[in-house]
Amino acid sequence: GGHAKEVKLGVLLGFTGPIESLTAAMGAGAEMAMAEATASGKLLDGASVTSVRADTGCIDNGLAVANGEKLVAEGVNGIIGGDCSGVTGAILQNVAIPNGMVMISPSATSPGLTTMEDNDLFFRTSPSDAREGEVMAEILQERDISSIALTYTNNDYGKGLADAIKTSFEKVGGEVTIVAAHEDGKGDYSAEVASLASAGGDILVVAGYLDQGGLGIIQSALDSGAYDTFGLPGGMIGDSLPKNVGSDLDGSFGQIAGSDSKGAEVFAEMAKAEGFDGTSAYAPESYDAAALFLLAMQAAGSTDPAEYGPKIMEVANAPGEPINPGELGKALEILAAGGDVDFQGATGVELIGPGESAGSYREIEVKDGANTTVKFR
Amino acid sequence: MSDTVKHTLLFVFVGVLILLEGSTTFLNVFSGSWNSALVILNMGLISAIMALGVNLQWGFAGLFNVGIMGFTALGGLAVVLVSTAPTPGAFTAGGMGILMALVMGALTVVGAVAVYRFMAPGIARTLTLLAVLIVGFFVYRALFDPSVEAVEAINPALEGNIGGLGLPVLLAWPAGGLLAAGAAWLIGKTALGLRSDYLAIATLGIAEIIIAVLKNEDWLSRGVKNVVGLPRPVPYEVDLQNDPAFVERAASWGMDAVEGSTIFVKLGYSVLFAVVLLVLLWMAQMALKSPWGRMMRAIRDNEVAAEAMGKDVTRRHLQIFVLGSAICGIAGAMMTTLDSQLTPGTYNPLRFTFLIWVMVIVGGSGNNFGAVLGGMLIWFFWIKVEPMGIELIKLVTAGMADGSWLKDHLMESASHMRLFTMGLILLLVLRFSPRGLIPEK
Amino acid sequence: MSGNPYQDDRGNKDSTITNTHGAGTMQPAHRKSGPTTKVEGDSPFLIGDCMTGGYGKGPDILHDCTIAVNPGEIAVIVGPNGAGKSTAMKAVFGMLNVRSGAVRLDGEDITQLSPQDRVVKGMGFVPQTSNIFTSMTVEENLEMGAFIRTDDFSDTMEQVYHLFPILKEKRNQPAGELSGGQRQQVAVGRALMTQPKVLMLDEPTAGVSPIVMDELFDRIIEVARTGLPILMVEQNAKQALEIADKGYVLVQGRNAYTGTGQELLADPEVRKSFLGG
Amino acid sequence: MIVVEDLHKHFGGFHAVDGASLEIAKGSITGLIGPNGAGKTTLFNVIAGVLEPTSGRVTMDGEDITGLPPHELFHKGLLRTFQIAHEFSSMTCRENLMMVPGSQSGESLWNTWFGRKRIANEERALRAKADEVLEFLTISHIADLKAGEVSGGQKKLLELGRTMMVDAKIVFLDEVGAGVNRTLLYTIADAIKRLNEERGYTFVVIEHDMEFIGRLCDPVICMAEGKKLAEGTLDEIKANEQVIEAYLGTGLKNKDKIGADA
Amino acid sequence: MELLNALVAFTNFVGVPAIAYGSQLAIGALGVTLVYSVLRFSNFAHGDTMAFGTMVTILFTWWFQSMGISFGPLPTALLALPFGIVLTMGLMLVTDRTVYRFYREQKAKPVVFVMVSLGVMFMMNGIVRFIIGPGDQRFADGERFIIKARAFKKMTGLDEGLAIKTSQGITVITAVIVVALLFWFLNKTRTGKSMRAYSDNEDLALLSGINPERVVMYTWLIVATLATIAGVLYGLDKSFKPFTYFQLLLPIFASAIVGGLGSPIGAIAGGFIIAFSEVTITYAWKKVATYVLPESMAPDGLMQLLSTDYKFAVSFAILIIVLLFKPTGIFKGKSV
Ligand SMILES: Nc1ncnc2c1ncn2[C@@H]1O[C@H](COP(=O)(O)OP(=O)(O)OP(=O)(O)O)[C@@H](O)[C@H]1O
Ligand SMILES: Nc1ncnc2c1ncn2[C@@H]1O[C@H](COP(=O)(O)OP(=O)(O)OP(=O)(O)O)[C@@H](O)[C@H]1O
Ligand SMILES: CC(C)C[C@H](N)C(=O)O
Ligand SMILES: [Mg+2]
C-alpha cells in the first residue's frame, strides 16, 4: 500500500572471467533475497526491489570501475559486490568511497581489505581469511596431524589464506612441508602434484576453489596416489566436491564459515526451489548481503546510503530476533515496528570489527560421499 | 567529403558517444551519468596511449608485439616502487641481499654469455658453461632465498614487500616507461637479433613470465596479495566534500558536493591523461614526418635494401620496439594510478594484449590518429556492448514466454556478447576497411 | 602499401606468426570453369587470339595480342621488360582475365576454363621462377606433375629420366638441394609428366650459365622433335630465336613483329631495339 | 682495393665458398663469372656482410672488413645493388634517393623534436642532390612516382642512382642482366661505364651474359666450386680449357635437327 | 628395491602425467603446425576451435548418457567424438567460406590472416560461452583407472604406487594412432602429397592441376579433427572450461615452435619437451633422492630447482633458449 517505492540494488560480480562459474549462483542468491523482500510487501511500505546486474570480469579493474560508475549512475541504493578481492578494492576506492555508496561483498575475503580505509562504507558477509587460518590450525592439531603439504589458488584469497594457515599451524607446532601455488583454470596440475607428493606430509591442504583448480589438484593427487586425505578450507566446501570426486574423498575434512544455524540448509532448500545450487560457493553469502541491505534500509526507513549504512551492523548482530533465510518478511515487520533483529541468514551472519563476518566456522567431514557437519567453532 | 573532414567526423563521433553517455539514458544503452562518461573517457585515453605505442611498433616497423600485457604490468609495478612509502626495515632485513642476489644472477648470465662467446666450441665450452650456470644458480638462490624470506616476514598482512621510494606518483609514469623500456631492450636484444624474427612468441612468453614474477615475488609488490591505496595525483573526493570552498563552488555549478567532487576528480585525471596523450602524439607525429620516419618506412618496405643503404635495421627495430613498449609502460603506470592499486591477477592477455590489437587495427595501423581513435572507440564498445547485447536479447526474446529455458539461457549469456562483438567488429573492419578507420596516408 | 591493402604486411617478417614460404601470387581468372565450345575451321594448335586484358580490375596490359604455336614447333616470345610477355603466357593459361579475344586449343575454345582444367586439357606450364617443389624429392616432383593423371605414369617417368639422366641419380634427393640448371630440368620434367599436348616455358634459361643454357636448349629441341609444340618466353633472345620456328616481338602488350626466328634475327630494327644490336 | 684471402663459407657440410682468394683492383670493372652454384653470390654476400664467413679474411684498402654488417660497410663506401631490384616501393623515387645518405641529423629522434631547423636545411640540400642524380640517369620525370609503380628497368636505374647519392668507392652488382632486356641492359652498362670513368667507382659485376661482360669488364674472374678458376681478359678466359669445360660449353649440339622432323 | 621405488615414484608423478599431457599438446600443436604450413599463418583461434569441438562432444556425451548409451569401461565421450569432429569440421568449413576465403582470393599476406584469426578467436570465444556457458564441465565416465596406485603397491610390494588413468591410456593410444595416420596420409596418399605440394609452392601446385580450394578444405577438415581430438582428450583427462582452452594456446604454440613450426615431427617432439620441462624443472626431487641416497645424506630441503609457480615461465624460457641456438626449432621448421 501507500506510496510504493522502488529500491534498486546493484549486483556487481564477475559474470565473465575466471570465476564466472560461481557468479551465476551468487547473483541468483542475492536476487532471491530481493524477490523475497518484494513479495513480502513489507519493505518500506511496499517498495519493490529490483536488481541491476553488472560485470566485474573478476580481474578487470577498468571494467569493474566503469560498471560500478554505471550502477551509481543508474541510481542504485547499494552495491552487492564485488566478488574477487582485487576488483573489490578498486571499486571501493574509486566508486563507493567517492560516491558515498555502501558496498557489501559476499566473497572478497582478503585480509588486506580489513584494514583498507573505507569510510564505513564497506562490509562483507564472509570472514577474513586470517581467522580461517587459526581455525584450521586448531582442527589439524586436534586431529593429531603433525605435517601438511599446502597448495593454494594463486590469488589474494588463496595466498592470504595459505599464509594464515601456515603461520597458525606452525605456531601450534605443526610442520608445513611445502607451500605451492596453483593457477585456476589451467587444467593440468601434474607438476604441482608431483612436487606436493615429493614433499610429503600427512595430508594435503588445498586452499582453492572447489570447482576450479582445487578440484583438479585433489583429483590429480588421488589419481596418482599422492594423498588420500585432504584439508578443505571454505572455498572447497560444497556438495559438488564429494559428488565430483566420489567416495575417495571420505575422511577428508575442513571448515567453512557458518554458525550453528539451520540457515544454510534452509537456504539450500529455497535455492533448489528456485532452480539454482544453494551450496555453490558464496551463494549464501550473496543472499545475506542482499538481505542486510534491505533490513538496514528498513531499520533506517531510508534508502540513502548515508542513513542506512550505520544500521547494517545493528541488524546483523544481536540483540534481536534471530532471522533465518525465508524469514525476511518477518524481520521487516519487526523492524517496521521498531523492533530489533539479529540477522542470521544463510551463513549465520555476525559482523565484527570493521564490518566483516566474525568467522564462526562449521567443521566438516566428508562421510559416505557427503559433507557432514561435525561441530561448530 | 575530404579525408580530413571524414576523420574529424570520426573523432567527433566518439566525442558524441561520450557526451551521450553523460547526458541521456536512451535505450538503456547509455547511462546518462557524467561520472560514467568520464570513467570511460579516462580509460579510453589510456587505451589510446597503449594503442599509440603498439602502432609505433606495428604501424611503423611491422613489429608484432603480443606482450603488451607485460609492459603494462611493468608500468604498474613502477607505480608501487616509486610512489608507495618505504617499508621500514625491509631494506636492511633483506633488500640488500636481494639486490646482491640479482647482481649475482646478472653476473652469471653475463659470465655464461662470455664463456659462450670467447671459448672455442667443444666439450670444454659446454662443461664450463654448465658449471658457470649451475654454480651461479646456487649462489644466487643461496643469497636470494633468505633475504626474500626476511622481507616477506615483515608484517605480511599489510606489507611484506620492500616498499617504494615514497616519491610523487606522477614520477612513476616516466619510471614505468623506463622499466618497460628496459625489459623491451632485453627482449629486443635477444629476439630481434635472431636470424629469423621470433618477436611474437618471445613477447607472448615474456609477458607471461613478467606476470608470473609479479604474482609470485611477494617481496617485490606483494604478489597476488595486491598493493592497495596507492597515492594519487589528484585530490581525494572526500577531502573535497569536506572542503567548504569546494562545496560552494560545486553548488554554483548546480551540483551537490558528492557529484561535484567525483566529477572534478575524474576531470583532473582526464586532463592529466589528455596532456600525456597529446605530448606523445605530437612526438610521434613529428618523428613520423621527419627523415627518421622516412628511414623507418624504408626499413619497413625493404629491410635488406635499407641495410645495404647503411641503415642499421636491427638497431632501429630495437629503438622503435623499446619506444613503443615504453609508451605501453607509461600507459600501464597511468592505469595503475587510476585504479589506485596494483592487482597482478587482473592481467589477462585477452584484455591487455589482444584488445589493444583490435584497437590498433580498427583505428588504422600506421596512422597515429587512427590508433588514438581506435583506442577510444573500441574501449567505448568494450564497456557498452554488454548493455547493448542485453537490450538486443530483450528484443529478440520479447516474444518468448517468461521463464522459458531458452530465454533464461539467452539472458544469462548476454554478457558473452562482448567477446563475440569485438571479434565481429574486427572482422568487419578487416574485410571492408582493411586499412582501418583512419588509414595511413 | 601501394595496391591491395590486404597485401600490406608492414614489412613483418616474424616467422612465428607468418609463413611466406611458397605463398602464391597467381590469381586465376576463373575459379570455376565455364563451357568450352568446338570451333570450326583451320586454326593453330594453340592460339591466344587477339587477347586484351589485365590483372584484376587494373588497366589492360595486353592489347589485341596474338600468339600461336603448332605441333613440333618452337615459338619464342621476346620483348622489352614489362612488355607483357609473361602476362601473355598467363593469359593463355587462364591466370588472367581476358576481356576480349579467345584462347583455343586443338579446335576447342577454352577461354572460360580454369587453369586446373587447362592442365587437364593438356597444357603444361613452367613458370619463370620457383618452378619446383623444393621440399619434395625429385621423384615426388615428377609425381606431382602427373597429379591429374589417373593412369599408370611410370612409363612417362622413365622417359623423363631418359631425357634428363641426372634426375634419375638424384631421384630421392629434395629438389631444393639441386643446382640451378638441375632445377630447371626438374621443372621441365615435371611439366612433361602431365603428358602435355603443349608446353609453355617462361624464361627457362634466366640466370643459368652458358653451358647449362646450351644443354637446356638442346633438351628443348629434343622434346620439340617428339612433336610437342613449345611456346616460350626468352630474354636470351639471340640464342632463342636461332632455334625458333616462329618468333613474336611484343611491345607494350601488342604484337610488334612476327616472323620466323631467322627473319626476326635478320631484321635490323628488331636487332637494334630488342636484341641489343 | 679489395683483397679476399682464402675465404671459406660452409653451409652445414657443404662448402659453397671453398678457399677463394682474389684481388680487385681500384678503378677496375671486374667481371665475376662461373657455373651455377659456383659460389659467386655467396662470395658476394660474405664480402658485403650479409653472411658471416666460416674462415678467411676480406680487406679493403688494407683494412680488415671481414664480417662487418652491411650498414657499416656502406659507411666505408662499399655498396651493392641487387639482382632483383630492391626499391622502397611505397616511397617516391626521390625519397628513395634522399633516404640514402648516412648520418642525416634527421635520423636521430631527438632532432626530430628539437632540431627541426637543421633538418629542414639538410633536407633542402638532399633534395637538390637527388634531383641531380635523377637528371644524370635521365629519369627526372619519375621523381614523384612511387618506386613500386615504375618499370623494371627504371627500378634498376634507381638502384644505381642510390649508389650516386654518396661517395661510393666500390659497387657490387649481382646479375644486373638476368631477365633484363638486352637493349636496356646496355643502357645500364653505359651508365656503369660513365660512373666508373667520371666518378672513379670500382665495380664488381656478376653476370652470365658474355656480351655484357665483354663490353664492360676487365679483368674477368671465373669461379668454380667455390674457388677461383681463372683470371684474365675476357678473351683469355674464353680460351681457357677449364672454363670452357666448366662454364661456357661448346654450343648447341641439336641445333640443326630442329624442324627436320616437324 | 629402493632404486625401484625411486623409479616408480618418478614415473608415477612425472613420467605418466607428462606423457599424457605431452600427447595432448602434441596433437594440438599438430593442428597449429598444419595451418601454419599449408595455410601459412599462426592460427590464434586454435584453442577456441578445440573448445568448440570439445563442447559439441560434451553435448553429445550428455545426450547419449541421458539415453542410457554407454561404452562399457571406456568413456562415452569416445562415442560422441565423431559427432564432435563432424560438427567442428562443419564450423571450420563455414568459417573458411565466410571469412578466410575472401582473404585467400585477395592473396592477403599471412599477417592479415593472423589478424583475422584473432577476430575469429574472439567470436568463437563468445559462441562457446554462449552455448555451454563459461563453467567447468566434467564428462568423463566409465572405468577411471587402468591401474590404481594402491593396487599396484599390493601387486608389487613396493612402497610407491603407480597409477595409470584410463584417460591417460586412451590419450597415448589415440595420439599414436592419430600421428601414424597423419604421417601416412601426408606422405603416402595423393591428397596428402597434394597438401605438401601446396604448402611448398602454391602457384606451382595450381599449375600441376591441384585444386587449391580442395587442399584448403582438407586442411581444415584435418585441423578440425585434430583440434577436437586434442580438446576431448584434454577434457577427459582434466576437465573442460572455455577459458582453460584459450590459455592452452600458449603451451601449444610453444610446442609447435620449439619443435620447428611447420614440421609435424617437430610439433610432436615440442609437445613432449614442453610437457616434460613443465613437470621436471619444477619437480621436487626430495622423494626420489631419499630413496636413492644413503640415509645419512637424505635431503632436508625440497630439492626443487624452481617453484611450481613458474612452470609456465619455464616452458617459455626453454623456448627462447632453444630458439637462440636453433632459430628454426629443433626439427628445422619452415622459417626463413
Ligand atoms: N600480378 C600483377 N598485377 C598487376 N600488374 C602486373 C602483375 N604482373 C605484372 N604486371 C604488370 O604487367 C606489365 C607486364 O608485365 P609482364 O610480367 O608480363 O612483363 P614481361 O614482358 O614478362 O617482362 P619481363 O621481361 O621483365 O619478365 C608490367 O607493367 C607489370 O607491371
Ligand atoms: N643458405 C644456404 N644453405 C645451404 N646451401 C646454400 C645456401 N646458399 C647457397 N647455398 C649453396 O651454395 C652453392 C653456391 O651458391 P651461390 O648462390 O653462391 O651460387 P652462384 O655462383 O651465385 O650461382 P648462380 O650463378 O646460379 O647464381 C650452391 O650450391 C647453393 O645451393
Ligand atoms: C569469489 C572468490 C573468487 C573471491 C575470493 N574469496 C577473493 O577474495 O578473491
Ligand atoms: Mg616475365
Ligand SMILES: [Mg+2]
Ligand atoms: Mg647467384
